[in-house]
């Protein structure tokens with residue numbers, strides 16, 4: 292053990308299609324480093340390149356350029372390192388005519404690691420115990436997703452790579468999976484790399500996040516840091532146009548018919564109130580509003596498409 296870096300991606304690219312017309316640059320020269328013990332989010336809209344990156348990490352497809360390392364082992368050249376990885380990738384395939392439990396048993400036996408007690412425990416952990424003896428072809432999308440999660444955990448991996456783990460789950464199920472993932476890191480010291488297009492989800496469960504758009508990493512950092520300094524204040528005052536003129540000398544102001552939105556910190560509020568009152572403006576309310584990761588995400592994604 293003693294690993295500090297779980298995943299290292301260096302200048303990874305993937306281009307699909309040989310003919311120029313059909314060519315898709317799904318992943319463009321991305322580099323990332325994920326420390327052990329973290330829950331790391333890979334956030335991006337549909338088609339951003341999340342699954343493609345994950346497939347390269349798991350050696351399911353070959354990168355066009357660049358390298359992926361897990362625990363400092365090159366995943367293509369030292370494929371064995373993937374034994375330390377549990378993965379859930381888009382559209383996990385099971386034997387439909389077998390029960391959930393039997394599917395896990397087959398997987399465990401294939402890996403030469405069959406332990407009925409562990410399977411029982413995993414089924415309970417993913418909330419599938421009561422349906423474990425039903426055939427998979429009778430499972431809902433959410434139940435298959437839960438089974439996929441149990442399958443990823445079978446070999447008690449150090450690193451979990453989960454592609455949209457809450458896909459197809461209802462709000463209660465999503466909450467359970469989030470708690471479950473957080474617990475894997477906090478209580479069991481696992482590292483989790485998960486992709487999502489759900490911003491609230493990343494905000495709730497991840498320590499760090501990389502935002503990917505159109506195959507490129509557009510931001511990377513601790514979730515808290517990305518949001519820091521992104522507060523704005525909403526000012527309700529009358530007359531509003533006069534308030535806008537006064538505050539506009541000091542801060543960027545946007546106006547609508549009822550309030551002003553000002554890019555400033557909460558600490559600026561007393562100063563604002565003084566300036567307004569000294570100039571005969573009535574202040575009704577000033578509230579500070581933290582930008583959610585969602586707003587932030589939309590703003591960086593728009594920047595990327597030149598749509599801002």
Ligand SMILES: Nc1ncnc2c1ncn2[C@@H]1O[C@H](COP(=O)(O)OP(=O)(O)OP(=O)(O)O)[C@@H](O)[C@H]1O
Pocket residue numbers: 307308315316317335336337338339340341342343344488
């Ligand atoms: N096998 C393939 N052949 C051609 N193009 C592909 C292939 N796989 C993915 N792509 C393209 O690569 C881009 C990235 O796809 P990818 O599946 O990695 O996105 P994603 O971020 O996982 O999106 P989603 O949130 O919809 O799952 C898309 O434009 C997609 O159409």
Ligand SMILES: [Mg+2]
Pocket residue numbers: 341342343381454
């Ligand atoms: Mg995907």
